[in-house]
Amino acid sequence: MRQILVGEADFDSAALLGELESLGGGAVASFMGVVRGGDGLTAMRLDHYPAMTERALADIAVRAEARWSLLGLVIIHRVGELRPGERIVFVGTASAHRAAALDACHFLIDWLKTEAPFWKKESFADGESRWVAARCEDDQATARWGA
């Protein structure tokens, strides 16, 4: 089972986990990213490159499926305007045993951070807004999985 979705709509993480749990494996792992509050952040806008995004996510999914024996894989990434506390991204994996699900989930979110065409812009209470800068820690996190 593979589900990849990019859109403005919120998603039901419990339902997604339920789908992964129903695949007959013994392990389900997931990561969810939420808009971080604080520092006067009022909103975050996520832009993307629509013609490329789903293909980039599918490529990342193919890499994970080639490397680990997965029964299911879910990637949901929201775009558009989001407020602190709102869900941004969900990655879920199911496998027979825990190592594959945990490692694949970690790989997927690390790769999403550096290999998928999304850009975040933060808006603050004082009226300022700025594009989020890429972090070299994210590149290092991706690099540790090898090419």
Place this chain on the structure above:
Amino acid sequence: MAVQLLYFAWVREAIGRDGESVELPETIVTAADLVDWLAARGGGYAQAFANPSRLRAAIDQSFVQLDAPVAGAREIALFPPVTGG
């Protein structure tokens, strides 16, 4: 042949448009050549493309290094490093 250029994030904002169709002169061999050519237009283009180390590119919807050849490309996107997830 006309190539569709696409701009994202602060590149788009600096230029004030999200894309355009251009005829590339034969002197443009790589994506880096394209960046230099666009920067020479001045104004918002100069601001967006002055520093190639801050830019990334995709040709026909696949990430490439800036030294990648642009021959045969239908769509070239220029943007900052990605920040999703």
